[in-house]
Structure formats: structure tokens, C-alpha cells
Amino acid sequence: MLLAVGPACVWDARIASEARVAQTEAANNNPGARALLPGFRYEGADDAAILPTPARRPDDWSWQVVRGTPCRDVDPPSALKGLEADQCLTYHRPDRPSRHVVAVGNSHMEMLLPAIVDAARRNGWALTFVRAPGCEFTSVALNNRISAPCGQWMRRAEAYIGAHKPDVLLMLATHSTVGGEGEVVRPETQRQVERWTRRGIDVVGVRDVPRFAEKHADCEARNGIAGCAFPSPMGQTNPTAEWAQQIRGFAPLDLLDLVCPDRSCPAQIGNVYTYLDNNHLTATYVDSMKHMVGDRLDTAMRTASSR
Numbered sequence: 047m048l049l050a051v052g053p054a055c056v057w058d059a060r061i062a063s064e065a066r067v068a069q070t071e072a073a074n075n076n077p078g079a080r081a082l083l084p085g086f087r088y089e090g091a092d093d094a095a096i097l098p099t100p101a102r103r104p105d106d107w108s109w110q111v112v113r114g115t116p117c118r119d120v121d122p123p124s125a126l127k128g129l130e131a132d133q134c135l136t137y138h139r140p141d142r143p144s145r146h147v148v149a150v151g152n153s154h155m156e157m158l159l160p161a162i163v164d165a166a167r168r169n170g171w172a173l174t175f176v177r178a179p180g181c182e183f184t185s186v187a188l189n190n191r192i193s194a195p196c197g198q199w200m201r202r203a204e205a206y207i208g209a210h211k212p213d214v215l216l217m218l219a220t221h222s223t224v225g226g227e228g229e230v231v232r233p234e235t236q237r238q239v240e241r242w243t244r245r246g247i248d249v250v251g252v253r254d255v256p257r258f259a260e261k262h263a264d265c266e267a268r269n270g271i272a273g274c275a276f277p278s279p280m281g282q283t284n285p286t287a288e289w290a291q292q293i294r295g296f297a298p299l300d301l302l303d304l305v306c307p308d309r310s311c312p313a314q315i316g317n318v319y320t321y322l323d324n325n326h327l328t329a330t331y332v333d334s335m336k337h338m339v340g341d342r343l344d345t346a347m348r349t350a351s352s353r
Contacts, residue, residue, distance in 0.1 A: 072097055078334020079304050081316030088316075096271075096317050098330045103263065103319050106328040108159045112137060114175060127205035128198075134206065135175045137163045143172035145347070149216040150176040150203055151183050153326060154254055158301075160332045161339035162216070168340065174212075176203045183217050185234040207242065214347055215242050219251025219286040219298065222325070224259055228279030231286060236293075243295035248350035250343065253284050253300045257325035262313040275312040278302070282309070290349070297350035299342055304335050 075094035080086060098106040114135025117126055126134055137159070149155055149162060156177055166173035181189055181196035183203065190197035207215060219239070222229050239249045258276050265274035284300045305311060305320060305327065314320060315331070322328045332339075 076318050076330075076334070077316040078318035078331050079315060079338060080334060082304065082307055083338075090317070094317050096314050096319055098319060098328060100263075103322055103328065106319075106322050106330055107326070108157045108329040108332060111329040111333065112159050112163045115139075117174065125206075125209065126202075127209060128202040129176065129206055133177055133199060133202070135177065137173045137175065138166040139172050140170050142170075144170040145214055146172045146174075146210070146212040147214045147216065148174050148176060148207055148210065148212040150207065151216075151218045152177070152181055153179045154222075155216070155218055155252065157326050157329070158252070158332055158339065160329050161336040162343070164333075164336040165340035165343050169344065174210075176206055178203070182221070182232055184232045184238060188232065188234055207247075208245075211245070212247060214248045214250060214350070216250050216252060216299075216343075218254055219289075220254045220284070222254040222257045222280060224257045224324075225279070228256070229254065229281065229285065236286075236289065239289065239296055240293055243293055246295070248295045248297075248347065249293075250346045250350060251286050251289065251296060251298050253286070253298060253302060254280075255302065255305050255325075255327060256280050256311055258311075258321075259324070261324045262319070262321050266313055271313050275310045278306040278309045278311050280306075290353075294353045295350050296353075297346040299346045301335070301339060301342070304338060 071094070075090035076097045077086070077088070081088065114137045116131045117129070117134035117136055118131055120136060120139065147166065156175065159175065163173060165171070178196060178199040181192060181199055183200070186197050186200045189200040219231065219235060220229050221232050239251060242249050256279050262274050280302060284298050286298050289296050290298060312320065316334065318331045318334055319328050320331050
């Protein structure tokens with residue numbers, strides 16, 4: 047048994063060592079989305095490893111990179127409006143925040159947290175995330191069609207936002223699909239936006255990122271990484287862009303070009319894997335986007351507040 051365990055331990059140690067070396071050299075070797083910036087020049091090694099390492103890629107979720115504090119640990123129970131411990135998390139809470147920002151939604155909002163949390167810290171925002179994986183921030187009735195817990199969460203999320211009256215609400219405004227249209231605006235989404243803007247809360251509507259019929263990683267196993275740039279199934283125009291002219295207090299946030307430059311969605315950008323499965327971005331890639339996302343988010347907030 048010792049003969050069997052020994053090589054396994056050595057192999058695990060080698061993988062861990064290689065991962066540490068790759069992370070140490072990541073600033074030069076793994077620019078990620080920064081490689082899309084005008085005038086960018088790659089100065090890393092020619093044989094640099096792609097991050098996250100293949101072994102870590104399937105588990106490179108944002109919640110493992112930025113961990114929030116349950117709201118119940120810092121707020122009285124009455125302030126939670128029935129939200130459970132893992133449904134309300136606070137990520138930055140300065141004494142005198144420049145803005146109070148609430149993000150709300152499912153895993154497609156949650157996967158952007160490495161960039162949003164960075165923006166909150168740099169700009170002094172108080173940031174709270176009201177989460178429910180698999181649920182849509184649309185209406186109670188539509189969420190009840192997904193599941194009874196989703197409908198219950200929806201009701202409590204609306205009550206929480208109404209009670210706390212944030213300066214800005216971040217929510218998904220579109221929903222990407224596999225096949226068919228490629229992207230839809232869920233019924234009741236516009237009504238949800240207008241509900242909060244009428245109350246004086248600015249809303250930034252985040253455009254979803256594409257979903258695919260298969261994982262990039264599965265395609266890579268057959269065709270190699272260079273042969274797995276999927277065409278974007280989403281249209282060139284953000285379907286909620288026109289809302290900015292129709293709804294006072296609303297602004298769109300579109301990140302599609304950072305994931306699918308030139309209408310192609312590659313398996314890696316700047317030596318960083320883009321997707322961990324067929325519809326979620328890796329936390330490593332989102333982290334590489336953080337300054338671009340932060341700039342666009344700040345612009346969107348200023349645009350919404352100016353109307």
C-alpha cells in the first residue's frame with residue numbers, strides 16, 4: 047500500500063507546485079482580458095500555462111474567490127425580510143459608503159462578483175448580494191413556475207430591496223439560451239426595472255453571457271484549444287439598450303465583447319480559460335476583467351443617475 051500511496055503523493059505535490067509557480071508568474075503570463083486592450087503587448091513566457099490549471103478549472107467559481115459575510119451576522123433579523131443565511135451576503139461595508147449597491151440574481155450575476163467587489167472596494171461602495179442560484183429576478187409568478195422556493199425568494203428579495211432602498215440595483219436584464227434566439231428578455235423584466243426606477247433607485251441591467259450546447263473543455267479534448275472558439279449565439283445589439291432612452295434611471299451594462307471578441311467566444315483569452323462549464327465564466331477570467339468591468343459599471347451608474 048505504501049508503494050501505491052507514495053507515487054500518488056508525489057504526483058499531487060508536483061501538481062500543487064506547478065500551480066503555485068503558475069500563479070506567481072500570472073501577472074506576465076496570464077493577462078486574460080487585458081490582452082484585448084488596444085496596444086497590449088504580451089511579455090510573458092512562450093510556453094506559459096493557461097490558468098486556472100486544468101485540474102482547477104471546473105471548480106473555479108467566483109464564490110470560492112470572493113466570500114461574503116451573511117447579512118444576518120451584521121443586521122438584525124427584521125432587516126432580512128425572511129432571506130436565509132446564504133441568500134443575503136455583504137461584501138464591502140465601509141462606515142461612510144459613497145453608494146449603497148445591491149446586486150440581485152442567480153449564478154450569472156454571482157459569477158461577476160470578483161469584478162464587482164473590486165469596484166466596490168476601489169470606489170467605497172457598500173455592496174450586498176441577494177442571491178438565489180437557478181432563480182430569475184422577474185416576478186413572483188414566473189419564479190413559482192421554476193420552483194416554489196424561487197417564488198418565495200423573489201417575494202423576500204423584493205421586500206429586502208424595498209426596505210433598504212439602495213442607490214443602485216444591479217440585475218440581469220437578459221437571459222442567454224442554448225440554440226434558438228440565443229438571448230431573450232424574460233417577461234416582467236422591464237416591469238421589474240421600472241418598479242425600482244419609479245422609487246428613485248437607479249438600475250443597471252447586466253446583459254447575460256452566452257450559453258453553449260457543450261463545454262469548451264469537452265471540445266478541446268477532441269479538437270485542441272485552437273479549434274474551440276464557438277460563434278456567439280447572441281445578437282450584436284443588446285436588446286435592452288433602448289431602455290436607456292425609455293426608462294429614466296436605467297442604464298445597460300454589456301460585457302459581451304470581453305467574452306466573445308469579434309463575435310467569437312474562444313476557450314482562452316490571454317492565457318486564461320474563459321468558461322468553466324458551458325455557461326459560467328471562470329473566476330480567474332472575471333478577475334482579469336475587473337478594471338474594464340469597473341470602468342463600465344461606473345459609467346453605467348453615472349449615466350443612470352444623470353437621467
